[in-house]
Amino acid sequence: MALVGNIRDFSLSDFLSLVDRGYKTGALHLTYHDQTARLYFEKGKLLLAARRPEDEKPELLVRLGVLNADQLAQACRALAARGNGVTLSQVVIDAGMASPERLQSALMGHTEQSVYGLFAWPEGDFVFEHNQRPAPDAPLALTPISIDHLIMEGVRRIDEWERIRDRIPSTDLVPRFLAPPGEKLKGMRLSPDEWKVFARINGRDTLAEIAQKTGLSDFDVCRAVYGFLTAGMLELVKRQRVLAAGMPPVEQPRLKKSLVNRIINRIRSM
C-alpha cells in the first residue's frame, strides 16, 4: 500500500527520517503545482533524486561531465549485453571510463542539490511506492547516500517555533545521546553553531542551560537539537525529579493483578 500525504503536514525531513529508520526501499513521488520530483531509496538510503525525468536517464552522466557521448553509448551497449542485476554506474567503473570517486562525487552532488531544492517547497503531495525501483539504466550513486545530513539541511530551513515545539515542548528537557554518536555522525555536515550545541550535550544539561553556555538563542539550540532528534541521534528526557512546569510526578494507581485479570476475562467474553 502506498503512503500518501502532503509535506505541508508531514515534512520532507520527517519523511526522510521515516525512510531512514524504516530501512525503506521504494520511490517517493512529489508534486507541487507543475513541479515534480522522484526520489529512489534502497534500505533507507538514497539512490537517486530526479527533479525532472531526464535526471533518471543515462544522459545525466554526460550533463555532469562524467562521460562523453561516445563513452555513454559504449556503456549503454555494455549494460544491455551484461543483463539484469548490473547498474550503469557499475558498467562505467568496470570499463574504466571514470573513477569510482569521480562518479560518486558527481552523482552525490547532483542528488543532494536536487533534494535541497525540495526543502523550499511549502507544500506538495507525496506518494511513496514501496519497492518501486529505478530503471536499469538510471545513473545511480555507486554507494547509496546516507540521508542524515539531508535531514539536517531540511531542519536548518525551519524558521517556525511551532513545528519545533511539537517535539521539544520545553527547554527544561535534557538531550541525551541514544548511543555513541560516532557512526551517525559519519557523512553528516554540521554548522559551527550545531557543533557548539553538539559538544555541549552531556545528558545532564537542559536545553536552556545549553543555550546559556553556548550563547545561542533558545530557538537556535532547539532547532539544532530538533535536527539531531529527527536524525535519530538523541532523545529528550526530563531531568530527574525536576519537572518543567514544576508539577510533581503523577503516580499511576497500582492495581492488583487479580482485578486486571477480571477485566481481561470480561472483555474477552464480550
Place this chain on the structure above:
Amino acid sequence: MQTVKMVISGAVNAGKTEFIRTISEIEVVSTERRATDDTRLIKKETTVAMDFGRIAISDDLVLHLFGTPGQKRFDFMWEILAEGMLGLVILVDSTRPETFRETNRIIDFFVSYRDTPYVIAANKQDRPNAWSPDELRLALRQPPHIKVLPCTATDRESVKNVLLELLYVIQERSED
C-alpha cells in the same frame, strides 16, 4: 462498587466516539454538537465535551471509558480526565498524516508527567491509503516497546483487541 477508568484520546475525527460506542454496554453519553470552527471541514458534528461509555465487569466492578474532546480549546479537560486513569488508548486516523503532529502532541501531554500505560490504535485500517501500524510507529516516533495496533473502530473484535492489549500492558505493571 469499584470503578476503574480508561481514557480514549486522539486528534479530531480519529474515531474516539465510534470506538467507545462499539464496545460500551450503555448508549454512549456524548455531547456532540455542531462544529463551530475548522473541524466542521472534517465532520459536521464533533465531540466538544466528552464521550462516556461503560462496561460492567462484575457486580462490584465497573470499567468507565472516557473519550477526550478533540478540539484544542478543550485541552483543559484532558488533565481532569487523566486523573486516576488505568490506561490510555491513543487513536490515530491512519489515512490522515496531517493529524500525526497533533497525535504526538496528545501523546506527549498524557505521558510526559505520568507513567501512563498506553497503546496506539491505528484506526481506519479498512480504508484505502491507510498507513500501516509499522509505518505509524515510525511516523509517530514510538519506541519498539509501545504497541501500535491495527484497528477499525466500528468493528467490535478490533476494539476488544485494542483494549485487551492495553490491559496486558497494565497487567505487567500490576501487583500480585
